[in-house]
Amino acid sequence: MSRTVFIYDSLGGNNKALFDLFCQFMCQRAQIVKGGLEKFSSEFKAPPCNKQRHGNSCGVFALMTAKCLVMKKHPTILRQDHDSVYRD
Structure with a gap:
């Protein structure tokens, strides 16, 4: 397989x-x-995926990427400045 x-x-x-x-x-x-x-x-x-600027956003970036993939969007549409929305 x-x-x-x-x-x-x-x-x-x-x-x-x-x-x-x-x-x-x-x-x-x-x-x-x-x-x-x-x-x-x-x-x-x-x-390709967007790079985080610091080492404490790994989980948030994983969730953002997963959401993009589920919604059939390319993960590069989200950037570091979007992580605050996902942290709230």
């Missing part, structure tokens, strides 16, 4: 390392879970 994994990182970290860990987890999970994936292959994508 082939899957695409999207990582939206508002801090711009080492997403490839996170992706590799995710793939290791999925392969090990497939060995445990009944009816799991016999063979796991995936593609890594890090689509």
Whole structure:
């Protein structure tokens, strides 16, 4: 089974390392879970998203990005100045 994994990182970290860990987890999970994936292959994508200006907005940016994706909007429409709306 082939899957695409999207990582939206508002801090711009080492997403490839996170992706590799995710793939290791999925392969090990497939060995445990009944009816799991016999063979796991995936593609890594890090689509553009807005960067936060400080390190204390990670959760807010995750929620803002999730809301955009659910509403079928591109996550770059939200910026740092929108985080105060989500904090209230």
